[in-house]
Amino acid sequence: MSRRPRLTGRPLLLRRPRRFRRPRPRSLRSRLVLIACLLATSAVLVCQLAGLTVLRGWLTDQVDERLSHFRPPDRVARDMAEDRLRPPPPDPTLPSDYRVFFYDADGALLPAFLGSGNGAGPRLPEREADLELTDGRPATVPAGGDGTDSGWRVLTHAGPDGTRTVVALPLDTVDGATTKLLWLSLGLGVAVAVGVITLGNGAVRLGLRPLTRVEQTAQRITDGALELSVPVPGPDTEVGRLGLALNTMLDRLRTALRRTENSEQRLRHFMADAGHELRTPLTAVQGFADLLLHEPDMPAARRQEAHALIARNAERMSRLVDDLFLLARLGDSAPAHREPVDLLSLTADAIATTAIRHPDRSITLEPLETPGAPGSAPDLAVVETPGDPHQLAQVLGNLLTNACTHTPPDSRVRVRVGAARVRTEGADSPSSGPPLPPGTPACVVEVADDGPGIRPDEAPYVFDRFYRASPAADEGEPGTGLGLAIAAAIATAHGGRLELDNRPGEGCAFRLLLPDSTPGPDDDRRG
Missing domain, CATH: 3.30.565.10 (Histidine kinase-like ATPase, C-terminal domain)
Structure with a gap:
């Protein structure tokens, strides 16, 4: 009988998936230095790579030319196939980097070869049928042994009586020259990158100094110094045109702020004056109304006078309100x-x-x-x-x-x-x-x-x-x-x-x- 798992009262804590945080944007100066460094380093490496390719191709062509100018006589191949020619012992005085191998008429690789030098020779197949080389066309084959030696450049020739001759030259000179040039290219690329980062940072900082001053002034304006203007280093530059545009915008902003402030101040004065003007007739209306309410037994003549004064002050308030509405409609x-x-x-x-x-x-x-007009009155x-x-x-x-x-x-x-x-x-x-x-x-x-x-x-x-x-003394209301x-x-x-x-x-x-x-x-x- 299977048991059900017990449910505890602990809530399950679900882990929130980690959100990918975007890298913070670098400053303009850092981006410019980084872009300049990448461009300069890439340009140096591309140029060195192109030079390395051209050099390796030229050195390989020199090896191929040497191979094409050397071909052992046909009788040497016949004697090697008949085992009548023994290879000479290595000569320390006049070493040769050529290696000559032979295939007999049955297509087997002969163990004996011509040439001297240290290291293993090219890796050639034991059967001629496995030799994937075309007569008269040089090709590169790997070196024999443990594979630490450089490759070999080989060229095959058809010999007498079905024999075949393979002439080989080592590529150690080509590999050595290209390896040195490769290390030189890498070192030069690193030096260029360090130089661009070091010198470019100072050059970019110096070139962006006008923009930095604009940034600092804009920050001060943002903090409340609205009377400042952005410095304009030169009206024909990008920073100068930016400064002119910012100054124009600031002038318009200051004008709008002054206009708004003046408008608010005029509005406050206007509301204060309007309230002051309306207070007098309102006070009179309220006073006479209270008088009529609290003295119901007032004489008819006095009551008529109070009604007339209330009507006169109400008419005054009506004219004042109409004038205020007219001024509000007119505006500018x-x-x-x-x-x-x-x-x-x-x-x-x-x-x-x-x-x-x-x-x-x-x-x-x-x-x-009209002043100065001659003649009678117009x-x-x-x-x-x-x-x-x-x-x-x-x-x-x-x-x-x-x-x-x-x-x-x-x-x-x-x-x-x-x-x-x-x-x-x-x-x-x-x-x-x-x-x-x-x-x-x-x-x-x-x-x-x-x-x-x-x-x-x-x-x-x-x-x-x-x-x-x-x-005046005789003026009315x-x-x-x-x-x-x-x-x-x-x-x-x-x-x-x-x-x-x-x-x-x-x-x-x-x-x-x-x-x-x-x-x-x-x-x-x-x-």
Whole structure:
């Protein structure tokens, strides 16, 4: 009866198969030295092998030539076959390395041979039928004895009466010369390998020094030194072109990082300003709402006043949120809708709309005066520019509202429309957007007033978001500080700019410059 094996509670431990680890990649310098060493050593060995082959072939041809020039007389073969010729004793004075063997007419190898010298002769078969040699063609056969001697080069001749003669010469000279050359080749290959590894390592290290400096600089940049630049040893080399490419990439990276940092900083300021602006109306709404909840017996007149203040602050918050959404949509992108816009008609409509809200304000529409133009005052003419009419109308409305709100009621507002070329004298005045090249034709809408103007220390900040200049004594409710920022953003999106010509105590003028698409007076363009 067979017994079942008992199962123990020990878990079976399975050995994980060993994973093949790939060899770690060597450095570029090590690979270059290794490749150079292999190539140089291989080239030396191939050349030596070719020389060894040529030398051995040449020496073998010399032996074959000696064999072909030596042939014993036919009567010697006949006498050896008839046993009438005895081989001479070895002569120490004139040794000969030839060996001559004979086969008789029956095909048997004769024991006697001609020649002298030490060592065993060639290994020849006992029967002629086993001799696989062709008459007149030299061949190599091994040596007899223990096989330590060199081979033999043999040549056969047909003799008289069916005999056959075999002439042999040893190949010890050929083998000795080739063996010495082989050892010389191996020694030379080893010397070349050692020399290439020793000298090549230094040469490669010296040649890769510019790349090493690039690597070290790149490592320092990776560690946080972003202000560094990769050294460029020469723009015509591979390392130089690599350095130029890396420097270009680093410049773009630094520019992108600065742009991102500035954008984040502006966003933080913007969010802080937006929160500050929204806190005031929210606090007012919350205060009046709490007042209405906690005083249900409030008089009707006071209750009506609280409701009016809540509605006014809610409207203010709504305008602020709308302005923030508009600024977010504008950003740095161009308007999606473009069409030819008549600035003269657009300005006239904006003046009519503003006059309804400010009926006591004197607002006039005049042609733009071109400096240095002779003759009488110019007439109003059509001025067209490509753009979004709704956004441009908002710019004009903001400028007119700003002039009517922040100047005394008796101040006059003059709106001038025309075409002119960009001048250089206004380049240092406060403005928004990139400067236009001098002499560029542009459509101009100028909103000027003769109020008190803006303080010189406040003028550079009038186009910033949420910035409000010091209010006058008779000003009403302050604005959100986004009107001029919105106008500046729309002008920049249209490829133009908004400029301020400030004269404290005499008034100020906001000048809108847009790309011109109509002929002017200097180059057959109207304006």
